[in-house]
Amino acid sequence: MFEEEIRFLRKMNKRQLAQQILNFLMIISSALMVWKGLALYTNSESPIVVVLSGSMEPAFYRGDLLFLGMPDEPVRVGDICVFKIPGRDVPIVHRVIKLHDEKETGKQYILTKGDNNQVDDRGLYNPGQLWIHREHIVGKVRGFLPYIGIITILMNDYPQLKYVLIGFLGLYMLVNRE
Template identity: 55%
Template sequence: MTRGRANARDVATTRSPVRRARDAVVDAIVSLSHGTGRQTALQWLSLALIVASALMVWKSLMLFTQSESPVVVVLSGSMEPGLRRGDLLLLDNSRGPSEIGDVVVFNIRGRDVPIVHRILHVHANSPADVGSRLMLTKGDNNFADDGALYAPGQRWLRQDDVVGRAVVFLPHVGRLTILMNDYPWFKYGLISILGFFVVTGKD
């Protein structure tokens, strides 16, 4: 009797990760099928609250940093060795105009993905005249400045092109974002699985 129990325990602990994941999905489906209407409604409400909370945090960050996109991920190696692909940046746009040496995230007209580079030169009629400020940027790991990257006919950036100044960076934290961008099926699969387990999870 003892040996039989030990063997059963050994089998349970040696199941492959794929089989354990499959069993978890089956258990979740059974839980969903046996749940009452009230339980299902509460589970969907839990998912909605998670989404709403995430949106509130994002909007609060936008208000606090005065940046339209307060968190970005470095997508290329143009700022190595200081910043590497997959590093997460927290941006701030509330501390006045950007200066030489600042690492900034900026938009280029006609491009969807912002760029993370360092300010190389600044020209302005006066320090107080933010509207007249013209900036030239460059990647730390690039040989040339960004003049060729700007929109046709644009030689300088203006302050309103800047999304924010990088004030905090977290190494490698954004690698999951890169993985989801490179493989859309992974992103949608991960979101679906997380949502599924939130909805079917037991209290």
């Protein structure tokens, strides 16, 4: 079967090969457009995230796929939020445990903690930072699919798997006759 596909690839002219490559690029750009559309719809820079640790167990487990939204309503105690600390790339998924609203400026001070952690997140924040603010929050959790994100974790843990998968998809697009 694989030999037949190789023979088919060799028989392709430049126009057919270009068409297959364009089809592959169209699929990639469609996925990016869907992502951007979800970001606009949810008002969140990242509408979907994967739980990377066990700090939120039993609410969420490592590999759960979270759907986020950023509504106009204020953050409340008990909300599960995804936030980014300035200077760090990886977002954190934790629950809001304490709020402090400053009346003069209207600024909201937020303290978070993982459900499975013993202490609050002040040790995760930047040195000297005791609270996070609304601008640090990427979104509030609106729903989840259990363990679907484990694929992302495996590709991060084993980068060669990512290249094998991309190569396989590229080869499939080239030999696909439809």
